[in-house]
Amino acid sequence: MSARPDGQQSLSAAFGRPLVLAVFVLTLLFLVAPIVVTFVASFARDWTGVLPSGFVSVRHWERVLGFAAYQDAADYSLRLGEMLATLPRDPFAAFGKTPLFRSVFLALGGVAINLVVGVPIAYAVARYDFRGREWLNAIAVLPLAPGIILGIAFLRAYPELSGTDFGLIVGYSLLKAPFMVLAVQSSFEAMELRQLEESARSLGASWLRTFLVVVVPNAKRGIVSGAIICWALAAAEFNFSYVVYSRGARPLALFLKANISNSSFETTAAAVSVFFVLIAGVTLALQLLGNRGFATR
Amino acid sequence: MDAEDAPTSTPNLSDSAPRSARLPDSVRALVAPRTERDRERRRILALCAPFLVLAAVAGIYPLAEMARISVSEARFVSTGFSVDAYVDLATNQYLRRAAWNTLWFGLATTAVSLLAATATAHALQKYTLPAEDLLVTLLSFPVSLPGIVAAFMIIVLLGNTGLLTNAVAWFAGESAIDLAVATGVAGLFIAYCYSMIPRALLLLRGSYAEVNERAEEAARSLGASPARTFYHVTLPQIKPGLIGAFILTFRTALAIFGTVLVLQAMRVWTYEIDYVLSNGFQIQLAAAMAVVWFVFVLAFTVLGLKYTSAEVGL
Numbered sequence: 001m002s003a004r005p006d007g008q009q010s011l012s013a014a015f016g017r018p019l020v021l022a023v024f025v026l027t028l029l030f031l032v033a034p035i036v037v038t039f040v041a042s043f044a045r046d047w048t049g050v051l052p053s054g055f056v057s058v059r060h061w062e063r064v065l066g067f068a069a070y071q072d073a074a075d076y077s078l079r080l081g082e083m084l085a086t087l088p089r090d091p092f093a094a095f096g097k098t099p100l101f102r103s104v105f106l107a108l109g110g111v112a113i114n115l116v117v118g119v120p121i122a123y124a125v126a127r128y129d130f131r132g133r134e135w136l137n138a139i140a141v142l143p144l145a146p147g148i149i150l151g152i153a154f155l156r157a158y159p160e161l162s163g164t165d166f167g168l169i170v171g172y173s174l175l176k177a178p179f180m181v182l183a184v185q186s187s188f189e190a191m192e193l194r195q196l197e198e199s200a201r202s203l204g205a206s207w208l209r210t211f212l213v214v215v216v217p218n219a220k221r222g223i224v225s226g227a228i229i230c231w232a233l234a235a236a237e238f239n240f241s242y243v244v245y246s247r248g249a250r251p252l253a254l255f256l257k258a259n260i261s262n263s264s265f266e267t268t269a270a271a272v273s274v275f276f277v278l279i280a281g282v283t284l285a286l287q288l289l290g291n292r293g294f295a296t297r
Numbered sequence: 298m299d300a301e302d303a304p305t306s307t308p309n310l311s312d313s314a315p316r317s318a319r320l321p322d323s324v325r326a327l328v329a330p331r332t333e334r335d336r337e338r339r340r341i342l343a344l345c346a347p348f349l350v351l352a353a354v355a356g357i358y359p360l361a362e363m364a365r366i367s368v369s370e371a372r373f374v375s376t377g378f379s380v381d382a383y384v385d386l387a388t389n390q391y392l393r394r395a396a397w398n399t400l401w402f403g404l405a406t407t408a409v410s411l412l413a414a415t416a417t418a419h420a421l422q423k424y425t426l427p428a429e430d431l432l433v434t435l436l437s438f439p440v441s442l443p444g445i446v447a448a449f450m451i452i453v454l455l456g457n458t459g460l461l462t463n464a465v466a467w468f469a470g471e472s473a474i475d476l477a478v479a480t481g482v483a484g485l486f487i488a489y490c491y492s493m494i495p496r497a498l499l500l501l502r503g504s505y506a507e508v509n510e511r512a513e514e515a516a517r518s519l520g521a522s523p524a525r526t527f528y529h530v531t532l533p534q535i536k537p538g539l540i541g542a543f544i545l546t547f548r549t550a551l552a553i554f555g556t557v558l559v560l561q562a563m564r565v566w567t568y569e570i571d572y573v574l575s576n577g578f579q580i581q582l583a584a585a586m587a588v589v590w591f592v593f594v595l596a597f598t599v600l601g602l603k604y605t606s607a608e609v610g611l
Contacts (some may be wrong), residue, residue: 012524017424024420027413027494032435034450037460047458117347124344128337138602140348142545144356146552148567149587152574153359156366156584174355177348207340229441238443238555243571253555257445260559265458272449279441283434 035276042270052266060270064259066098076258078274079249096249100274103252106165107234110172111180111227117173118180119216119223125181126188127197140181147175151243163246171244172234179233180226187222191215225291232282236275252278360591367584382585392569392586399566403550406489410546411539413490414497419527422505433502439495444488444555451488451560455479485562489550497546504538504608540607548594566590 041047042061045054062068066077079098086094095101118140125137145153154162154171161167196218200210216223238253245254252275259271320328326335327342362375370377386392417436426432439447454461456479466473478484508531516526532539554567564572570586573579601607 010522010524012522012527016523016527020416020420021424023413023416027417028432028436031439031491031495033460034453035438038450038453041453051463113351117351120344120346121348124341128341128344130338130341136345139352142598143548144352145360145591146554146567148552148554148570149363149591150356150359152570152580152583152587153363154355156580157359157362170351170355174351177351207336232441236441236443236446238445239552239567242555242558243574253443253445256443256449257555257559260445260449265452268449269453272446275442275446279438282441283438287434 038269039273039276041266042273044266047266060267061273063267064263064271064274076255076263076271078255099250099252099255102249103235106168106251107172107231109165109169110176110234111231113169113173114177114180114230115223115227118177118226119184119219122181122184122188123193123211123215126185127193141178141185143175143178147171147237147239147241148243150175151240154240154244162244165248167244168241168251171240172237175237175240176230176233179229183226183229184219184222187219191218221289225286225289228282228285228289232279235278363584364588367581367588369581372578372580382581385582386585386589391564395564395566395569398563399551402486402489402563402565403547406486406493406550407543407547409486410490410493410497411501411542413494414501414542415535415539417494417498418501418505421502422508436498437495439491440499442492444492444553444557445559447491448488448556448559450491451484452479455484455487480560480562482562485557485560488556488560489553492553492556493546493549496549497542500542500545501535501538504535504542508534537606537608540601540605544598544601544607548598551590551594 041052043056043058044052045057045059047053059068064077065081066075066079066083067081069075078100080100083094083098083101086097095105121136121140125133125140144150150171151162154167158167162171193215196214197207197210200214201207205213235252237251238257241251241253242257245251250258256271256275259268263271326332327339330336330339365375367382368378368380369375370379420426421429421433421436439450442450453459455477456462457474457477459473459477459479462473462477462479465471466476469476479488512534513526513530516530517523521529552567553565554571557563557565557568558571566586567590570583570590573586574583
């Protein structure tokens, strides 16, 4: 098939596929190899030569999880040990002590807002035709401002509020809203929205009831995967957290930054690996829902 | 809010009609809709309202306050009008340099990322690869990694104790410290690509999925070489996706901050914003820089969407 009428093979028929495949393999290795190396190195005692050595050691994991002390005075761990110690005495205060649960909680707050905000607008754009629909869609699916700009705007507009849980939650929700809208939209686009709505209405359901009881449950998959993606991205948001964070347990991304800047290479590898484990769990959850990775469509 | 929507609740109308009669027509139609078209309008508004409220409270108002302080005469309260911060911006040669760095670096990394992502999307879509689902999952994994982690990934590969650095040093018999490029401009370039390739790939896979394969097969069987087929048949079809990916990837490049904070190889705009903020809290200057960034990206996006066939999403 690749032969030309004159019987000669074209250059691209001979080299095109190997070239594209080479780029593909290089890209794959480039993206995946450091993740694997980091994960493996987090179980090494140290890494001074060409390869890490002293397997299998959980010392660095104990350190970042907060079950063993750091070498220097500062504590950049997840403080899970401290949390477990406080748990019997004061369960409410315990979870606030660790970056892990603070981030889990903050990101969940962001997702809650995203659900209220993202599902209706995705429906409006998918179901109705109105003036300015295209532009509204563009506003909803494009991030308005990046984390660092929004952070400065927050510092200025809400000086007291911006570093609190509430400020972080609101900021996360605006930053990650596009992902929710896109994920839900892809579910809506696969549905016969008009028919669905008209059937429910003709059977006597009010419009609001139709939306809540018929339309939303049918888009469950998109909504759940949107929620998972938003949650993971909010938990990983660094730029915004870095600008507005002022007190309390560090959000997860700042825990990573503290380790990357201050800890030894192997300890940082363990800290970053904690994050990988979290994202792997999220990816698995998305996989079970039928998504392939973080794609929203 | 939607009680009046239900067909059964019309009795309400009798006492709300006289009051609402005094309102302008457009408002009355929203408060007490009579036609189905008015009701639909009200529904659309109700559906968009939560998002618009969030965008106003968390986006527009803070950004407006930021723009206000950038032209303020005082540092902690917005009073008076002064363009000192902008004059500072225009005359400061370090900032001019940062702006130039940001632009060429963003364009160059976007170009490289799009090339790598196009080839990867092409291979995923057109070739039969083993364990394709797993490959897609692996390739999309880095999308969720923040910039600081991308920077650490480059340290793992190319830092002083990095894998590639040490491997090359071992073969070449040179010092690993001399070979490490992670904290240089080259390392930063690669770190940018680490963040941007998976994002571009996500968008391009969507475009590739919609390519008409019959047209490609026809071109090939009529004797066109793979390169010609790609250029004349495939490329025109993925062009909207490619332009959309260019806009979004370039925006990503301009917004990168954590990566630069960790690797510290070059001063880009976002880094300078943080720098003037953490050195003496020069909020007016920082706000002015953020305004410039915002206006530039907004203009770039709006023009891009208006004058090209770009498809966006994400």
